Amino acid sequence: MSTAQETADGEAQPWGEVTPDAARRLLLAAVEAFAERGYHATTTRDIAGRAGMSPAALYIHYKTKEELLHRISRIGHEKALDILRTAARAEGSATERLADAVSSFVRWHAGGRTTAKVVQYELDSLGPEARAEILGLRRQVNAEVRGIIEDGVRSGEFDVVDVQGTTLAVLSLCIDVARWFNVNGPRTPEEVGALYADLTLRMVGVADAGQR
């Protein structure tokens, strides 16, 4: 293992920034438990148990159970936004940038399915202020993808009638990967990423999408 940011199973660990060690272990345990059972079905005893600690230990590092979800959600959304921003601002045509954005975004959802599931589907379990903060990040996510599509329309690469509707559809397609992807299934995250990049280019009207 080269750095503390990677584990053997290949799932990127954006939790390196979480310290001290016990707080990170609790966060990781919470991610697993929330992904398996959902936020409301997960007990603080379950989280603490997975981290090898007593239930009370959780409250040394986090004020409430909701703070755990909030932290997970924010860090996850920042990572997702970072992935899309990197792809959107790279060199290359809109076609290349859209394909890169979709394939890396999908790889993140498939490879880090545990985290992605919590990040994408437990938003409603947050309180009003926390949810509002996260919704701000989601608007930025939307804006990055819409930006690429607008570039492609302007340059004539894409043929899109409803830019915002298509943006929503592209994001929707990527996000839903976290719901159905199965680590033990027949497809690797890379394969799904490549397939989805192709499908997305077709959606925006790139003629020879299949031949890329």
Add this chain to the structure above:
Amino acid sequence: MSTAQETADGEAQPWGEVTPDAARRLLLAAVEAFAERGYHATTTRDIAGRAGMSPAALYIHYKTKEELLHRISRIGHEKALDILRTAARAEGSATERLADAVSSFVRWHAGGRTTAKVVQYELDSLGPEARAEILGLRRQVNAEVRGIIEDGVRSGEFDVVDVQGTTLAVLSLCIDVARWFNVNGPRTPEEVGALYADLTLRMVGVADAGQR
């Protein structure tokens, strides 16, 4: 209101088959509560209260809270399967049938978002046997869409490399509508259905999808 199957807001009510009246009111209250807060965050007192009854009344008509979810999920999946079957077995080219299937499936998810959200996203809250039964229905849903796409590939209408992957993507796109659709948003279910039918045809390589 012409029949008991329709309400003023236009959302189809597949609950007509649920009797007696009190059982149907409880089921409807449960759908609303599960959609708003999620299964685990909903209490039996909340469901009974929405239906204007005491908490104990619930247990006259349903053995457990989970039975409510199971009933909702089965009826909803049967309705979804029915919609796709009707479109898949209609007269017409694969192109026409796929467009019809997607647009009506999307209209159902958008127009009946409350129900669809519960049906599509609360599956994991069911126990093992109930979940297994519902997964059987989902396989049939998958098979209907895959059937249309295979027809289109055979007839030369579609250009699809990965049939099952594309099927998954099409279904994924439709299902995720239940997550983001907003009844008070700028789009009607019909508009989203039409847009998604177009995007889907592009995904399967129908050349003049935009001009239909």
Add this chain to the structure above:
DNA sequence: GGGCTCGCTAAGCGCCCGCTCACCCTCGGC
């Protein structure tokens, strides 16, 4: 019109939840 059934309620049981509190161990500073 007496009695049975059915749909429903008021009250509450037992359990487990999120969270707290009093206390303990370890370790660095002097």
Add this chain to the structure above:
DNA sequence: GCCGAGGGTGAGCGGGCGCTTAGCGAGCCC
């Protein structure tokens, strides 16, 4: 060697959960 701070534990509180039970009133049968 003593002390304080910080990370940890065992026990448990208050409360709300899913669900049960005893009983009540309206309607139907004969």
